[in-house]
Amino acid sequence: MTSSDVPARRRLGAIGMALTFSVAAAAAPVLAQDDDMGSGAVEGEVTLYTSVTQDTVDAVLAALEEQHPDLAVELLRAPTGELDARIATETRTGGIAADVLWMTDPLSMQRYDADGLLAPLEGDVFDVVPPEYRSDSFVGTRLLNLIIVVGSDVDPMPESWADLADSAFADAVVLPDPGFAGSAFAALGFFATDEEFGLEFYEQLKANGAIQVASPVDVLNDVAEGRKAAGITLDKIVRSNAEKGSPIELLWPEPGAIALYSPAAAVASSDDLAAAEAFVEFLVSPEAQAAIASTGWQPVRPDVEWPHSGPVVTPDWAELFGEQEDLLEGYRAIFGD
Numbered sequence: 001m002t003s004s005d006v007p008a009r010r011r012l013g014a015i016g017m018a019l020t021f022s023v024a025a026a027a028a029p030v031l032a033q034d035d036d037m038g039s040g041a042v043e044g045e046v047t048l049y050t051s052v053t054q055d056t057v058d059a060v061l062a063a064l065e066e067q068h069p070d071l072a073v074e075l076l077r078a079p080t081g082e083l084d085a086r087i088a089t090e091t092r093t094g095g096i097a098a099d100v101l102w103m104t105d106p107l108s109m110q111r112y113d114a115d116g117l118l119a120p121l122e123g124d125v126f127d128v129v130p131p132e133y134r135s136d137s138f139v140g141t142r143l144l145n146l147i148i149v150v151g152s153d154v155d156p157m158p159e160s161w162a163d164l165a166d167s168a169f170a171d172a173v174v175l176p177d178p179g180f181a182g183s184a185f186a187a188l189g190f191f192a193t194d195e196e197f198g199l200e201f202y203e204q205l206k207a208n209g210a211i212q213v214a215s216p217v218d219v220l221n222d223v224a225e226g227r228k229a230a231g232i233t234l235d236k237i238v239r240s241n242a243e244k245g246s247p248i249e250l251l252w253p254e255p256g257a258i259a260l261y262s263p264a265a266a267v268a269s270s271d272d273l274a275a276a277e278a279f280v281e282f283l284v285s286p287e288a289q290a291a292i293a294s295t296g297w298q299p300v301r302p303d304v305e306w307p308h309s310g311p312v313v314t315p316d317w318a319e320l321f322g323e324q325e326d327l328l329e330g331y332r333a334i335f336g337d
Contacts, residue, residue, distance in 0.1 A: 042282075043070040044275030049087070049098040051080045052262060056142070057102075059291040060283065067287055071275060080104055080182055091117070095269050099276040102141065102264040102283070105182035109138045109263045110321040119266040119273060125281050128301050132314060133261040140261035141283045143298040145235040145312065146187050148251040149220055154229045160254040161197070164205060164230060171209030172229035174222045175335075179328050180214045186260035187232055189315035192327050202334045212335045224248050235308065236296035256311035261300060 050057060054077060061073055078086070080103065090096045096117065103109055112118055118137040126139050133140030148158055158164055164173050176184035191197040211228070213219055219231035220238060224246045235257065238250040264283050266276035282288050289299035298306050320327070 042068040042278045044272050045072040046099040046275045046279050047074045047097055048100045049076050049083055050102040051083055051104045052102055056292055056295040059295050060288050063287045063291040064282060096267050098267050099270040100266055100279050104262050105260055106263055106317040109265060113137050119268040129284055133300050138263040138265035139284060140300040141264050142262045142292045142300055144183050144260040145257035146232055147235045147257045148230055148253050149223050149233045149238045150230045150249050150251055151223055152247040152249050158230055165208050169230055173210040174219050174228040174231035175210055175212050176216045176219050177212050177214050178331055183216055183234055183260050187258050188327055188331055189320045190258045190313055193315055199330050206334050240296055252310040256313040259312040259314045
């Protein structure tokens with residue numbers, strides 16, 4: 001595969017600069033054993049496949065350049081569906097070209113793990129990440145929080161998820177499609193499996209006149225442009241658009257925002273597994289976590305400053321794996337394809 005095959009692919013030290021590697025620089029990484037995670041000299045080269053937003057990738061790679069200037073990254077960034085298709089093709093035709101996968105939601109990683117594609121996490125450096133946001137082979141790097149977005153002139157304001165099905169919001173609510181957006185599936189996974197909601201909550205929303213659009217961005221646009229009063233979307237995009245003057249507000253509903261974690265893992269077949277593992281370790285370092293926070297996403301480490309946090313709820317991702325199609329079928333019986 002060449003760079004002309006995939007325009008989005010580019011060679012990076014950390015901020016898009018092409019690097020020339022000596023034989024020594026291409027050797028296996030060396031990480032100082034007595035240093036904290038994310039520090040010490042690391043050398044090598046990894047190919048990163050990611051669906052993470054470009055500004056976040058750029059910020060993390062800039063932090064990587066400061067900490068580990070001799071660890072080079074070749075980047076392929078694409079939507080989750082395109083990466084899934086590429087990885088499936090490469091698996092059939094000789095093996096994954098990536099050394100590291102950094103995805104948006106746990107379900108893809110669970111599938112890759114079940115297929116034996118991921119290397120196990122080694123060492124206790126990942127203990128800084130809450131156990132609900134990691135497994136034996138992949139680790140969360142940031143949280144994407146699903147919240148309620150409302151128009152600034154909405155009155156009354158909803159206070160809970162349940163309020164969206166109230167008659168006060170008849171024909172006024174917009175939802176993202178869980179079959180299109182991984183973050184929207186997090187909402188379906190939580191509501192469908194929570195005893196206080198269940199799929200009946202979606203039936204209530206539908207009966208109340210709620211509509212479905214494709215993505216969280218489409219939800220935000222419908223609310224910002226006044227077509228709907230409220231919707232379910234991601235916290236980052238609400239804050240960033242409100243800061244630009246969009247007439248919207250972010251509400252953190254009861255019992256909590258629905259948290260989706262964005263996992264990373266080293267590929268077991270990597271030609272430079274030590275470099276791949278060092279990169280995954282760096283993603284949960286204080287430096288990388290601060291870079292992630294600077295782009296508007298909640299860091300997964302609780303000891304990294306984050307001014308926007310509130311209570312969160314989260315589906316049991318291990319339980320959801322294998323139930324995705326059944327849940328989507330139940331959802332589509334209510335809202336259609």
